Amino acid sequence: MRNALTLALKDAQLAGRTRDTLLSTAFFAALLLLVLGLSLGSGLGSEAAQLRPAAAGAVWSALALAAAVAAGRAFASEQEAGALEALTLYPGPHGGLYLGKLLGTLLQMLLLSVFIVPLGLLFFGALGAGVAVPWPALTLTVLLGVLGLCASSTFYAAITINLRAREALLPALAFPVLVPVVLGSVQATRYLLEGGWTPEVATWLGFLALFDVSVIVVSTLLFPFVLEN
Numbered sequence: 001m002r003n004a005l006t007l008a009l010k011d012a013q014l015a016g017r018t019r020d021t022l023l024s025t026a027f028f029a030a031l032l033l034l035v036l037g038l039s040l041g042s043g044l045g046s047e048a049a050q051l052r053p054a055a056a057g058a059v060w061s062a063l064a065l066a067a068a069v070a071a072g073r074a075f076a077s078e079q080e081a082g083a084l085e086a087l088t089l090y091p092g093p094h095g096g097l098y099l100g101k102l103l104g105t106l107l108q109m110l111l112l113s114v115f116i117v118p119l120g121l122l123f124f125g126a127l128g129a130g131v132a133v134p135w136p137a138l139t140l141t142v143l144l145g146v147l148g149l150c151a152s153s154t155f156y157a158a159i160t161i162n163l164r165a166r167e168a169l170l171p172a173l174a175f176p177v178l179v180p181v182v183l184g185s186v187q188a189t190r191y192l193l194e195g196g197w198t199p200e201v202a203t204w205l206g207f208l209a210l211f212d213v214s215v216i217v218v219s220t221l222l223f224p225f226v227l228e229n
Contacts, residue, residue, distance in 0.1 A: 003092045007100025012107055014077060021073045022108055028069055029062040029116045036061070037123045055124035056189035062116055063109070064149055064182050068171045070108050071153030074101045075161045084161070088227055095220035097227075098154065102216070106150045113142050126193050134196050141192065141201075144208040145185030151212060152177045155219040158226050177215075184208045 015021055036058045040051060078084040088094060117138075121127035156174040188204035 001096070001099070003090060003096035004099035004103060007087075007097060008103035008107070011074070011077075011101065011104030015104070015108055021070055022111065025066040025069045025108070025112055026115060029066040029112065030119065032062045032065060033058055033116070033120050033123055040124075051124045052126045052193060053190065055121050055126040055193060056186045058124055059117055059120035060145065060182055060185050060189065062120060063113065063146060063185075064175075064178055065171075066112055066116070067105075067109055067146070067149035067153045067178075068174055070105050070112075071150065071157040071174075072170050074105050074154050074157050079161055094224040094227055098158065098220055098223040099216075101158070102150055102154045105154050106147060109146045109150055110143070113146055117142055121193075132196070134192050137192050137197050137201065138189065141185060141188045141205060141208070144205060144212060145181060145188075148181035148185075148208060148212045148215060149178060151215040151219060152181070155215070155223070155226070158223065181208060181211055184211065 036054075040054055075084060078087050087097060090097075118127060121133065127133055153170070153174050156170055156177070160169045160173065184204045184207045188201050188208070191198050191201045191204070
């Protein structure tokens with residue numbers, strides 16, 4: 001855990017210094033919300049009520065694609081500098097490298113979510129005067145959903161880091177595994193926006209928590225084999 005925290009702190013400092021990953025993912029996610037909003041209609045006026053059910057799908061589509069972009073850059077700094085092999089020589093289990101990269105990517109995605117989630121809800125008429133948003137439950141949903149997205153995407157980013165077409169292969173490999181977490185996040189968010197906290201929300205949040213724990217444990221155990229290959 002000391003290695004993981006040190007690596008996560010290094011990635012956070014690098015992301016704050018360069019801001020290339022944050023800016024690119026934020027622009028990409030905002031552009032996707034804009035395209036979806038323009039294609040479905042305006043979230044203002046009389047069309048707002050009809051667009052609210054689409055808010056959950058639009059927000060999580062943007063976050064899922066942004067997570068793939070952010071995870072694709074997780075190992076890029078070491079790969080471009082030729083320091084990835086040296087990183088594996090640090091004492092300690094190699095699973096700590098995965099956890100460190102996961103924490104670094106998670107921090108960036110949570111910062112992005114602070115901007116993307118309210119923007120998506122506002123754009124699709126789910127945020128504004130007369131619309132009650134259960135922010136505590138929605139915050140928990142975003143945390144669990146983003147954690148699942150980052151856990152899976154970071155693992156597959158390590159698999160594709162040495163491939164020539166890794167930018168194209170990463171989404172193709174990661175998205176099938178991301179289907180459960182995207183489904184759970186969309187359903188939980190939709191129920192929260194429609195009726196607040198319900199037993200269905202608790203069920204989907206439990207599913208997301210189980211998915212997150214399973215992916216993190218399995219990825220940590222398999223990560224040393226990924227580095228060897």
